[in-house]
Amino acid sequence: MIEFRQVTKTYPDGTTAVQDFSLTVPSHTTTVLLGSSGCGKTTLLRMVNRMVQPSTGAVLIDEEDVAAAEPVALRRRIGYVMQHSGLLPHRRVIDNIATVPRLNGASRADARARGYELMEIVGLDAALGTRYPGQLSGGQQQRVGVARGLAADPNILLMDEPFGAVDPLVRVELQRELSRVQAELKKTIIFVTHDIDEALTLGDQIVVLKAGGEVAAAGTPAELVQNQQDEFVSRFLGLDSGRRSLTAATADDGGWLISDAQGRPLGVVDSQPGPAQPDPAQTDLAQPGPAQADRAQADRVQRP
Ligand SMILES: Nc1ncnc2c1ncn2[C@@H]1O[C@H](COP(=O)(O)OP(=O)(O)OP(=O)(O)O)[C@@H](O)[C@H]1O
Incomplete structure (x- = not known):
């Protein structure tokens, strides 16, 4: 379980990205942070692996304050997948996936064997393992990014708009694939998006955020559609404008x-x-x- 306890983040330039945010993320489920650009989603996500330190408040993983954890060790046990896959361009696909297991002490052969297992899990042909990232399609690169995020077998996977840069059809395919992988692996996932359909597809819990990380609503997809009490949420989900393609x-x-x-x-x-x-x-x-x-x-x- 991940807990955000009244976290606030004010950046050195005075921007308060998140103010007094609290949330419990249950284990083995997917929690989606959904909101428009600049509402603090990435800031919140990065507090979990200490890429961002809260100004006040705390983030706890299984009751332990992440502030007490050694940042590098913490990051190696938390998977992180971002929008542009973040792959190392001069390393082959298989070695990109094997990076963290290698850093964690696995032999090259074991790390690569694990890498090939993961390629299969995320639906990538093993033959692509010897290519360089630039020789893959955008969707394939994102799959490699997911495989790399899973490589150290983390309990927690942080996903920051991981499918934002691919075309809509590939995006839907990647979402399906992630749902399948998650049904099997049951990681604790925090998934950031501003795409409502994506949130409805992937989220066990969806947290709709306003500016400053203010929680406008939280619940299952059905609960959000059902309880349209908050005008902001209703507007954001698009039910009042016909934008929503229900x-x-x-x-x-x-x-x-x-x-x-x-x-x-x-x-x-x-x-x-x-x-x-x-x-x-x-x-x-x-x-x-x-x-x-x-x-x-x-x-x-x-x-x-
Ligand atoms: N390093 C920083 N220094 C100053 N301000 C920052 C920094 N990082 C983010 N911010 C500001 O904090 C606010 C929240 O940013 P954040 O990236 O967390 O939002 P977001 O919801 O993830 O946005 P997006 O969907 O565009 O990625 C924004 O106003 C942003 O400009």
Whole structure:
């Protein structure tokens, strides 16, 4: 379990990035920090591995204050994946993945063997191991970044917009892959994004942040869609603007099953008088049409 206890960060130039932020991140689940640019997501993430020191407050991992940990040792036992993969361009893919196990004392052969295992786990062909990062596609590079983050078998994986630089289709593929890997490995993941669909797809817990790291809402994806009490959250999730591409399909009980853009079920809406027959084909809620569960209905979404 990771705990942020009333952390505040004021940078030397006087910018307060995060003010009095508290959060518990349960073990073996994925917590997504979701918010617009500059709201303090990266600052919070980096407090966990001491790349950023809080000005006040503390971050605890399993009850131990990270401030008491030796920073290099701490970082070697926490996986970190960032937006531009951060791969070393002059080292082969396999050696990029094997870097941390090598630093932790594994022999070259053992570290490489572990590297090839990880390539398989993240869906990379072993033949790519001898290439250099520049010879891979953006999506492949991000997979290497994830493999490298997992290489020391950390309990904790910090992911800072790891799929932000790839095209939308590859991004969805990477999200699916991460969900699959996480179902198997059950790491404690903190995942930073400003992409709502990504948050809904990956998060067991989603924390919506306002400027200064203020928590606007926190909960499961279904709870967030269901409880639209905070106007900021409602606006941010896009339910009030039709931006959100939720889909509605007939549910077994005659209501409508609401799913997000990736097809992940969010909840069931009661059947209502009005448009009698939802279109069996899924329909974007933002579009007018017979299956349109309009915003009022989406707001009344109930958990399945
Ligand atoms: N080293 C620094 N010195 C001064 N200000 C900083 C520093 N790092 C971040 N900030 C400021 O702190 C605030 C939060 O930044 P942070 O990078 O944590 O936000 P973010 O939510 O991750 O943003 P983004 O989504 O754009 O990466 C911003 O106003 C940013 O300009």
